[in-house]
Amino acid sequence: MSERIANATHRQKLMSAEDAAALINDGDQIGFGGFTGSGYPKALPGALAKRIKESHDRGEKFTVNVFTGASTAPELDGALASVDGIGWRMPYQSDPQMRNKINDGTSFYTDIHLSEAGMMVREGFFGNIDFAIIEAAKITEDGHIIPTSSIGNNNVWVEKADKVIVEVNSWQSEDLEGMHDIYYGFALPPNRVPIPITHPGDRIGEKYLRIPQNKVVAVVETSDPDRNTPFKPIDDDSRKIAGYLLDFYDNEVKQGRMPKNLLPLQSGVGNIPNAVLDGLLHSDLEHLTSYTEVIQDGMIDLIDAGKLDVASATAFSLSPEYAHKMNENAAFYREHIILRPQEISNHPEAIRRLGVVGANGMIEADIYGNVNSTHVMGSRMMNGIGGSGDFTRNAYISAFVSPSTAKNGDISAIVPMVSHVDHTEHDGMVIITEQGIADLRGLAPRQRAPKIIENCAHPDYRPMLMDYYERALRDCKFKHTPHLLSEAYSWHTRFLETGTMKMN
Incomplete structure (x- = not known):
């Protein structure tokens, strides 16, 4: 994985998913990467779910508030929901266990238009984001993060979170580098300017996520695939x-x-x-x-x-x-x-x-x-x-x-x-x-x-x-x-x- 983590400072922050999960506390608000089962963190949610269950077994309260891009996968939503680890969630989900916890009243759920979720977080409507946990195809020598198979709200999470944990996933192709277009021209009202897109193929941003190196507190190596579900035959x-x-x-x-x-x-x-x-x-x-x-x-x-x-x-x-x-x-x-x-x-x-x-x-x-x-x-x-x-x-x-x-x-x-x-x-x-x-x-x-x-x-x-x-x-x-x-x-x-x- 050394070629995937080219930045020396980030290599020094390598640790297990369990050690990274130990940094998270009851009540923390976490911005998880992921959108429709693509590009979500694979290892840390499971390690966090295990820690939450152990706390519950000791009679201790432990839940986190979950922010995502959209739906994720059983390894994230399902793992945390199955241990009653999600106190509140936004903006979209599709996991059966998460759905059950919403419908039986265990977890609060705020259903939000996807275009508005990032703006609301930037405005501080939901309070402080403690952690961003995102997936990367690689970390460049100068510390830039190359996203994987989704972007979703990742740019917002890493901007607003106090701390960032990066999972570098070797299953994801390194050739995804260059596919992404991260726009950094947003300003909050009343200082917004027009988005300079007039054709679907316009590129208006950068090919990587900017993250101050001092925000990154842990780097975890993974090699697990996205949740890719076969489509049913067309009826x-x-x-x-x-x-x-x-x-x-x-x-x-x-x-x-x-x-x-x-x-x-x-x-x-x-x-x-x-x-x-x-x-x-x-x-x-x-x-x-x-x-x-x-x-x-x-x-x-x-x-x-x-x-x-x-x-x-x-x-x-x-x-x-x-x-x-x-x-x-x-x-x-x-x-x-x-x-x-x-x-x-x-x-x-x-x-x-x-x-x-x-x-x-x-x-x-x-x-x-x-x-x-x-x-x-x-x-x-x-x-x-x-x-x-x-x-x-x-x-x-x-x-x-x-x-x-x-x-x-x-x-x-x-x-x-x-x-x-x-x-x-x-x-x-x-x-x-x-x-x-x-x-x-x-x-x-x-x-x-x-x-x-x-x-x-x-x-x-x-x-x-x-x-x-x-x-x-x-x-x-x-x-x-x-x-x-x-x-x-x-x-x-x-x-x-x-x-x-x-x-x-």
Whole structure:
């Protein structure tokens, strides 16, 4: 590892993960690196979890507050949550154990737009950051930190933390050096200046993280891979949804509202986005660009095929096969991929200026276009809002996609009123399920409802939805957005009581 830690001062701070974890105390606030299972510290969280459990076994209180870029992995969120070690967490998570601790009340969770998390920490809204714990591909001779497969909020953590612990991971490719673009032009209001990005491929920062050497208190060596989860095979519903979205893009081009190579693309993670990317791969489109959060397998295929000129993001979210390909060919891919801090990748100013075209997943939408992307049955947190709000509110065109049903048809994704609102009817423009597409632009609420019901709802639920809407229109005194408040959540109540939203 000596070639990975070229700075003599940092080499003198080498220690085990256990010794580094011993520096952390009850109540400390920790900014962990990591975003969608990429670039998170691998060794220290487990060592810290062991220390916390030993303290609990002695009857001592020991929890830490956890700041991240987004979701991490079982080795971080899962390890700390399993020992009741997280008192509070932000801004996004997806680990099953962490989710359970949030939902049973063990841990507090603040769900924040990803673009705003760094700014709030810089402003001091959450108090002092005691430690930043980040992953590096290498430390240069002059002490600069070369990030790995994500940046997320790492630049904020190392700037604001009192102390920094660096894990140098030899699994990560050294050829990632040069892929990153760390912007240091931020100032807090009222001293902010425009972000100088006018194209997804613009580089506006530096290739490394600046960290004062006296802040670094420990360096730990690791060689463990990222959490790279294989993507499920693309199913028929995902292909149908992707087909509707691609047809919609094609029509926007024909109407003169987008150029032939589209506008910079953004998408969430999962089967449907990969189906969209697969559709683009087999289309005649060329010179595509992307300004998004994460680089997925489908984007790598588009780069390989010469169809995607540049992709700007803050992290990878790759399958094991594609993570290996990235490590083997990082010197090639860094010519086409830029990894930025998430306060840039998700910044409303850049999204609006570039005219990003966004597509994100949802749990449910109601007949007027409000969208719930975080809570099942109104109370049970799934993952968090992530960056979907950043892109939905500010994109040139924003779509929400989902299968029309869940739980083998017992849950409808189209309901009379969403049980939790993350994205209001004012933000989303298009809703797509495998049943069809509802373009809501320019429509009043009473024009939206029939279109969403007829085009997006599953046939098993379509008559029930239309019956609700027609009775609301008839019986509600005020006609702009008619609702039967006594029935608006009856579908969710019925599911909780009977296991299905269907009426017997």
